[in-house]
Amino acid sequence: xxxxxxxxxxxxxxxxxxxxxxxxxxxxxxxxxxxxxxxxxxxxxxxxxxxxxxxxxxxxxxxxxxxxxxxxxxxxxxxxxxxxxxxxxxxxxxxxxxxxxxxxxxxxxxxxxxxxxxxxxxxxxxxxxxxxxxxxxxxxxxxxxxxxxxxxxxxxxxxxxxxxxxxxxxxxxxxxxxxxxxxxxxxxxxxxxxxxx
Numbered sequence: 001x002x003x004x005x006x007x008x009x010x011x012x013x014x015x016x017x018x019x020x021x022x023x024x025x026x027x028x029x030x031x032x033x034x035x036x037x038x039x040x041x042x043x044x045x046x047x048x049x050x051x052x053x054x055x056x057x058x059x060x061x062x063x064x065x066x067x068x069x070x071x072x073x074x075x076x077x078x079x080x081x082x083x084x085x086x087x088x089x090x091x092x093x094x095x096x097x098x099x100x101x102x103x104x105x106x107x108x109x110x111x112x113x114x115x116x117x118x119x120x121x122x123x124x125x126x127x128x129x130x131x132x133x134x135x136x137x138x139x140x141x142x143x144x145x146x147x148x149x150x151x152x153x154x155x156x157x158x159x160x161x162x163x164x165x166x167x168x169x170x171x172x173x174x175x176x177x178x179x180x181x182x183x184x185x186x187x188x189x190x191x192x193x194x195x196x197x
Contacts, residue, residue: 004051005061007043011068014040015075022079030143034136040072041129059114063105066117069125070098076132077172085135085165090172094128097183104186107193115190120182127178131171138164 001009014036022033047065051057077094080086101121108115142164144150145157152160187194 002051002056002058002061004047004056005058005064007047007050008061008064008068011040011043011047012064012071015071018072019075019079022076023082027147028140028143030136030140034133034140037072037076037129037132037136041133044069044072044125044129062114062117066101066121069117073125073128073132074098077128080132080135085139085168086172087169090176093176094179097179100183101186104190104193108190111193113193115193118182118186118189120178120185124175124178124182127175128172131168131175134171135168138168 018033018036018040021029021036044065047061051061074091074094077086077091081088081091105115141150142157142161145152145160
């Protein structure tokens with residue numbers, strides 16, 4: 001197994017630790033989850049660059065890289081729903097898109113073709129990662145206020161909590177726009193695998 005694929009596997013392996021730090025309530029858990037998420041996201045940038053630069057692109061990498069992205073981002077979105085930080089509709093739309101794309105990939109694979117992610121899929125992933133990281137930062141700020149490290153009144157805390165939730169939702173809905181757009185483009189570009197031509 002080459003280095004880019006190892007980096008992709010590291011991203012997948014980090015996911016359970018990321019989920020645990022996000023869902024288990026302990027001091028500074030949002031910043032720990034953010035660090036794990038950021039490290040996993042960095043491997044996403046590195047694996048593709050290394051693979052292309054050193055001519056190490058493989059069918060396994062084409063399969064694992066988007067799968068690792070989906071596992072990481074969807075884990076964050078589902079955990080956000082559990083924590084009350086995200087609208088479940090956003091997760092449903094993302095899941096619908098991912099199942100659709102996976103189905104297209106399976107149909108292509110049955111015809112001996114490996115379909116890699118396109119640029120719109122990458123834009124979708126980047127906007128999702130930006131939204132997730134922003135939510136971590138905002139929630140960590142609220143955690144610091146709760147811990148008394150940032151001294152603010154309850155009224156200000158409640159105002160910030162509502163404002164931060166709205167900011168997070170706006171960022172997630174922007175990423176959801178790209179979820180929908182990239183899904184439509186992906187299906188259109190690979191329609192021959194769907195209609196059987």
